Amino acid sequence: MYSKKLNKLALKKISSVLWPVFFSSLLIFFVTLNKYVLLGDSGEFITAAFEKGIAHPPGYPLFTIIAHLFTKLPLGNAATRVGFVSSLFGAGSAGLTSIIVFRITKSKIASFVGGFALAFSSLFWLYSVNAEIITLNAFLMLFIFLSALLYAESKNIKFLYFVSFLFGLGLANQYTIACIIPAVLVLIFSDLRKIISLKVFLILFFTFLLGLAPYLYLPLATKANPYVNWGTPSNLERFLSLVTRETYGFLTVGDYQKSGLVDIFKSQIPFYLVTIYSSFGIFASVVFLIGLFKPRRDKVYIALLFALLFSGIFLVAYSNFSITSPFPDVQINQRRTIQTVHVISFPFIAMFVGLGINKLRLSLGKILNERKCKLILSFIGALVLAVPLINNYQVVAKARNNVFNFYGESVLKSLPNKAILITGADDTYIFWYLQVVENKRTDVPVINFSMMQMEWYVDELKRRYPEVSFPFESVRVGEKLDRFYTENIESHNIFFAPLDDQARQSIPDSYNLLPRWLAVQIIPKTQNISLQSYKKEQDNLWESLQGNPNVFRNYRDLPTREILMAYARHFTNTGIKFEGFKKEDWAEEDYERAREVSAGYYLSTERLASLYLRQGEENYERAIPLYKEILRYKPDHAIALRNLGVIYFEKKQYAEAEEYLRKYINLEPSSKEDEIIRNIYQEVRPYKR
Numbered sequence: 100m101y102s103k104k105l106n107k108l109a110l111k112k113i114s115s116v117l118w119p120v121f122f123s124s125l126l127i128f129f130v131t132l133n134k135y136v137l138l139g140d141s142g143e144f145i146t147a148a149f150e151k152g153i154a155h156p157p158g159y160p161l162f163t164i165i166a167h168l169f170t171k172l173p174l175g176n177a178a179t180r181v182g183f184v185s186s187l188f189g190a191g192s193a194g195l196t197s198i199i200v201f202r203i204t205k206s207k208i209a210s211f212v213g214g215f216a217l218a219f220s221s222l223f224w225l226y227s228v229n230a231e232i233i234t235l236n237a238f239l240m241l242f243i244f245l246s247a248l249l250y251a252e253s254k255n256i257k258f259l260y261f262v263s264f265l266f267g268l269g270l271a272n273q274y275t276i277a278c279i280i281p282a283v284l285v286l287i288f289s290d291l292r293k294i295i296s297l298k299v300f301l302i303l304f305f306t307f308l309l310g311l312a313p314y315l316y317l318p319l320a321t322k323a324n325p326y327v328n329w330g331t332p333s334n335l336e337r338f339l340s341l342v343t344r345e346t347y348g349f350l351t352v353g354d355y356q357k358s359g360l361v362d363i364f365k366s367q368i369p370f371y372l373v374t375i376y377s378s379f380g381i382f383a384s385v386v387f388l389i390g391l392f393k394p395r396r397d398k399v400y401i402a403l404l405f406a407l408l409f410s411g412i413f414l415v416a417y418s419n420f421s422i423t424s425p426f427p428d429v430q431i432n433q434r435r436t437i438q439t440v441h442v443i444s445f446p447f448i449a450m451f452v453g454l455g456i457n458k459l460r461l462s463l464g465k466i467l468n469e470r471k472c473k474l475i476l477s478f479i480g481a482l483v484l485a486v487p488l489i490n491n492y493q494v495v496a497k498a499r500n501n502v503f504n505f506y507g508e509s510v511l512k513s514l515p516n517k518a519i520l521i522t523g524a525d526d527t528y529i530f531w532y533l534q535v536v537e538n539k540r541t542d543v544p545v546i547n548f549s550m551m552q553m554e555w556y557v558d559e560l561k562r563r564y565p566e567v568s569f570p571f572e573s574v575r576v577g578e579k580l581d582r583f584y585t586e587n588i589e590s591h592n593i594f595f596a597p598l599d600d601q602a603r604q605s606i607p608d609s610y611n612l613l614p615r616w617l618a619v620q621i622i623p624k625t626q627n628i629s630l631q632s633y634k635k636e637q638d639n640l641w642e643s644l645q646g647n648p649n650v651f652r653n654y655r656d657l658p659t660r661e662i663l664m665a666y667a668r669h670f671t672n673t674g675i676k677f678e679g680f681k682k683e684d685w686a687e688e689d690y691e692r693a694r695e696v697s698a699g700y701y702l703s704t705e706r707l708a709s710l711y712l713r714q715g716e717e718n719y720e721r722a723i724p725l726y727k728e729i730l731r732y733k734p735d736h737a738i739a740l741r742n743l744g745v746i747y748f749e750k751k752q753y754a755e756a757e758e759y760l761r762k763y764i765n766l767e768p769s770s771k772e773d774e775i776i777r778n779i780y781q782e783v784r785p786y787k788r
Contacts, residue, residue: 116201120214121194127218128186128227131492133499134179136507137229138658139435142528143327144230145181146535152327153320156344160313161271162232163320177536181230189227189234193218195241196446200453202248203399206460208473212386212480213453219484220378220449221491222442225498225656232273233439237446239269240279244406248399251286256294259287263303267310274344275352275443278414282406285398314342324562326535331555346553352418352440363416366423370434371415374441375448380487383452386479390455403450411444427700427732428598428664432524435657456480498656500649506617506662507533509643510596511540513616518592519567520618523548523599526665530596548602552576567591574605581607584621594618597665614672616640617665630680637673641692650696660699667693667700674706683710701732705739712742719746737766741776748779757783 136142140155147154148166166181174180197214201207217223226233243265250258262283269276287294317332330341344351376384393400420437424430459479463472507529514520520543522530527547533539544564550556551574561569568586584607587593595603597617606612606621613620613628616636622628644650644666654660674689687710693703708725711718723746726739733739744760747753760780 113198113201116197116207116210116214117194120197120211120218121190124193124215124218124227125186125190128189128224129183131224131495131499132175132179132182132186132228134175134182135499135501135504136178136529136532137225137231137498138503138529138662139231139439139525140528141178141230142503142532144232145177146528146531147325147327148181148230149177149536150325150327151320151323152325153317153329153332153341154327155329156346157274157342158314158317158329158332159232159272160316161268162235164313164316165235166230178230178532182228185227185229185231185234188238189218189223192223192234192237192241192446193449195238195245196449196453199241199245199248200450200457202245202252203403203450204454204457206457208476208480209453209457209460212456212483213449215484216379216383216452216487217446217449219487219491220383220445221487221494221655222374222378222438223445224491224495226439226442228495228499231439233442236269236273236276236443239265239272240276240410240443241446243269243276243279244282244402247283247286247402251290251398254290256299259294259299260302260306264306264310267307268313269310271311271313275410275414275440278410278443279406281409282402285402285405289398317341326563327531328559330553331559337555352414352420362421362423363419367415367420367437368412370422370437371412371441374438375445378445378487378491379448379452380483380490382479382482382486383484386455386459386483387448387452388455389458390451390453393454393458403447403454407444407447407451410447411441414440414443427702428661428668431657431661431664431699432598435661438657452483456483494655497652497654498659500652500654500659501647502649502659502662503529504533505647505649506597506665508539509640510617511543513618513640514540514543514594515592516542517590518594519544519546519587520594520596521546521548521599521602522596523601524596526596526598548574548599548605576601577604579607580605584610588621588623593621595621597669614669614676617669619672630682634677634682634685637670637689640669644696660697663697664700667697667703669693670696671700671703671706674703678706678710683714686710698728699732701729701736704729705736708739708742712746716749719750722746735762735766737763740766744776744783745779748783753783753785 136145143154144159144162144166146152147163149170151167152163154163162184166184169180169184170177172180172183174183193214196217197210200213201210204210218227243262246258246261246265249255250262266276318338321328321331321333330337332338332341379387415437418437418440420433420440422430422433422437424433456476456479460472460476463475467475507526510520511530511533520530522545527545530545534541534545544567546560547556554573557569557571557573560567568583570582570586571580574580584593594615595612595618597619603612603619609624610621611624613622617640650663650666654663670689670693674686674693677686677689687707690703690707690710693700694707698704704725708722708729711722711725723743726743729736729739740759740763744756744763747756747759757780760776760783764777764780
């Protein structure tokens, strides 16, 4: 009887922490829920859920099954309904975080701060209001940790069986759930001898397999031939290929070019730390550091530390995404993608924020009375939560825009009849969403070039688009596809999507690329174009952008910034075309348009500054601020440093010339372009400040 009363009392205390955090977070997520598609996997997940399809490896069956049920809700459009799944599990993750902190600290204020710190962190918040698998992964990871913690406290073997089941479920969602294994082992290590037996092992194995059961959905779903049908797992070989992520590599995180150990410590880990700071805010970051250091190393603290390290720095280093591309749009794509890895550790960062609050509570309790202690802690907690709540609300609210939808619709609308659209990046998913979910421009075959490396996908294309000729079984990277283009270009207008680069390497030498609206058309080199008509196209595109004020706002979220760079890239390319036709005034206009949409795409600024530079000394004053603007985005931009040095030398402003030429000379040895630059530098060195 006494034990039951204690359990009821403990449950009541936990409920007093869980439900306020859960419902408050859910309310905020619901208010900020995105009804549009976000650049990334969002469009694919919505489409797969809508039509009971199969997403990219490993198929994400658990999320797809749950999300499909939510597509039946009378709640906005499909993007809103599937996004609400993320909101539920995001709020659930915040609630579980608060429970774990409470079980460790027995402090309600520490629990509230820990739970809300996770909910209000900008990156986790963003993924909680968009259709993504991130929050489901976080929820399962936290549930596993809590179950292992309950086992460590009670020694009840049923909690361990639950850990096994949840781990299977986690693998049916995302393989990064494995990051929690070291923490679980720390919590149960001392009892391994007690629990190792044939009976326990068999039950653990059975519950684990039960957790993997959602994978049975994949062979059932493929029979209906959904539009999103990755891997077509109709037989055992294809099923295993899909669930083991054979395309990407079973134990590989992402498929970006890898970097060396120096780059991991020089750029990747620092970027991870910057992501944490910008997401949680300065006060939460300080409290996190306070909670991170603990004099007495107990088992639970070590388990939390392992969870943080393996889901954070270790995973970042292991995934090893290169984020230092010299091209601004590629670099922002790399950084956007790696942030999906960064956010995996956020629940454990939030826990240490809660532990930091508790540490302050214990320290203040030794020197102040209870009333003053609560007052100061409430003030600190308010700072920790209010700053990110206010700042990050602006980030998330602005990210709830239609820029990506508008981009996809603009591309499809601009395509003529009998067009083929070749894609090769994450923008593929907006076209899938628009065609399957919103039934727009279904007459346009959308072909993902990078996926054509897989035979099953080419088979799907042949079945789906019988009017298109596919004279191959699969495509190798860098392969010239002469027959594909020559056999289709007479009957179709062939375009590349704006964010695609890889496919463009496949065109024969007898063809040119011409930016048309937002897409890029393949045309024979012998084909003439009307400059006046072409200029009118660019003016019409610009007018259409003017009608969407969302395009001309300042965004901090990387997905929107990447899409705006696609617009800027287009106008930069048309400006280059106009320069080639000796239409410098038209080129200048399009470079300025690119800068207005996205100043971060500094290649447009570089082209404009170079244009002014070639026009002679009378335009030096117009070129100088542009080159300085480039250096604000990329301080080691060699061309900007060199040209500023030369301009100031010719203006006889030798001190300024020395400053920029010195920086240019001190770059990589390959940047030491020629003897003339070094001779100029020697001339201006006496004027060093």
